[in-house]
Amino acid sequence: MQRRLTVVEGMALAYDIAKEWEQIKNFQARDGDILIDTYPKSGTTWMQEIVDLIMHDADEQACRRGPVYERIPFIELFHLMKPGIEEVNRMPSPRILKSHLPVQLVPQSFWEHNCKVIYVARNARDTVTSFYHFDHILLFHPHPDPWEKYLERFMKGDVGWGSWYDHVKGFWEAQGKHNILYVFFEDVKKAPLQEIRKVAKFLGKNLSEETIEKIGRLSSFEYMKKNPMANYSDFPKEILDQSEAGFMRKGKVGDWKTLFTVQQNELFEEDYQRQMAGSSLKFPVGK
Numbered sequence: 001m002q003r004r005l006t007v008v009e010g011m012a013l014a015y016d017i018a019k020e021w022e023q024i025k026n027f028q029a030r031d032g033d034i035l036i037d038t039y040p041k042s043g044t045t046w047m048q049e050i051v052d053l054i055m056h057d058a059d060e061q062a063c064r065r066g067p068v069y070e071r072i073p074f075i076e077l078f079h080l081m082k083p084g085i086e087e088v089n090r091m092p093s094p095r096i097l098k099s100h101l102p103v104q105l106v107p108q109s110f111w112e113h114n115c116k117v118i119y120v121a122r123n124a125r126d127t128v129t130s131f132y133h134f135d136h137i138l139l140f141h142p143h144p145d146p147w148e149k150y151l152e153r154f155m156k157g158d159v160g161w162g163s164w165y166d167h168v169k170g171f172w173e174a175q176g177k178h179n180i181l182y183v184f185f186e187d188v189k190k191a192p193l194q195e196i197r198k199v200a201k202f203l204g205k206n207l208s209e210e211t212i213e214k215i216g217r218l219s220s221f222e223y224m225k226k227n228p229m230a231n232y233s234d235f236p237k238e239i240l241d242q243s244e245a246g247f248m249r250k251g252k253v254g255d256w257k258t259l260f261t262v263q264q265n266e267l268f269e270e271d272y273q274r275q276m277a278g279s280s281l282k283f284p285v286g287k
């Protein structure tokens with residue numbers, strides 16, 4: 001792995017991903033595929049677990065059939081780990097897939113097949129905080145220290161998968177055009193059962209309250225952290241070095257307060273207002 005980024009179609013992307021860009025861009029989605037798309041560190045894995053549980057009527061054993069990144073493969077990593085593109089092409093429908101690509105770079109075939117897309121957005125401050133910690137252990141991104149510089153890079157979109165601001169606004173605006181359910185991390189945290197119900201309805205699943213409650217339990221932070229099929233403990237070490245810190249970190253809203261100084265918060269806010277100006281997108285909490 002190389003700890004460096006390169007620019008692809010206007011977006012900063014890990015060099016090791018960018019070199020297979022044509023394969024990623026030309027990924028062939030089919031009718032019925034479900035895509036979970038997010039900016040990194042926004043609750044992707046949490047939503048993956050929720051969607052898999054919904055699709056399997058909360059059957060715990062079925063959802064332990066493999067690690068989450070094998071049950072719900074990550075489009076950008078097919079060339080770097082299992083499952084590869086051939087295995088994914090052989091997966092029975094409906095497939096559930098993961099991506100961090102911004103709306104304009106999602107493989108066209110998803111839109112051609114009118115696939116359902118669940119987008120999870122997390123407030124910017126908690127996202128950059130989580131990303132900063134994660135980029136210490138993710139071996140295809142530049143080392144993030146010092147924090148002050150990382151925060152500047154985030155504001156400029158000079159981190160893996162580019163600008164958070166463009167990402168969250170892009171999917172927000174695309175809702176009228178495509179089959180997108182826009183979910184906030186903070187809402188799932190505050191009212192998990194309500195959000196699980198919403199996702200189930202979007203996926204056309206009519207589940208009992210008992211099943212919804214079971215999904216809430218099996219997708220809680222505490223449960224997932226202990227579940228080897230959800231906590232990334234077996235993820236390839238060449239990509240993720242978890243010798244000092246694990247994937248499941250804190251799972252909280254407001255952890256940014258442990259990193260931002262008062263001055264950084266003010267500068268961030270000023271820049272935020274500028275970058276989000278004119279957008280009707282408002283986050284539930286996080287400031």
Ligand code: PPS
Nearest residue numbers: 040041042043044045046130219220221249250251
């Ligand atoms: S990735 O690598 O981009 O796919 O990461 P992603 O899964 O999007 O985000 C990881 C953060 O989500 C937290 N997480 C959870 N929070 C609450 N509840 C549950 N069940 C849950 N599962 C994962 C995880 O801890 C990361 O956030 P931080 O703030 O770093 O703890």
